[in-house]
Amino acid sequence: MTLHPDPHLALVRPVQPLTPEGCQECLLLGSPWVHLRLCLSCGHVGCCDSSPNKHARRHAASDGHPIVRSFQPGEEWRWCYVHEAFV
Structure with missing residues (x-):
């Protein structure tokens, strides 16, 4: 079986976190979060x-x-929400 790379990887760009202090929306709402993800x-x-x-x-x-x-x-993994898989 041949594994094909996720086609959504083409959407990956060099980015800087817009709100490095936490979840953008939760900061505005005053809501707690568990872990953070960077688009x-x-x-x-x-x-x-x-x-x-x-x-x-x-x-x-x-x-x-x-x-x-x-x-x-310390975590470096990536996730695709469309395929529900690590990439």
Whole structure:
């Protein structure tokens, strides 16, 4: 079986976190989060699926930016929300 790279990787760009201090929407709402994800298309910082508001997933769906990287110290993995898989 041949594995093919995720086609959404073409959307990955060099980015800087827009809100390095935390989830962009949670900071505005005063809401807590569990872990953070960095959008690799635009630099949006959103909260993970274990967080009450799941802003990273919402951003991926609304903006068409499916690839995120963990924004947790020491973690380097990437995730595609469309394929629900590590990339």
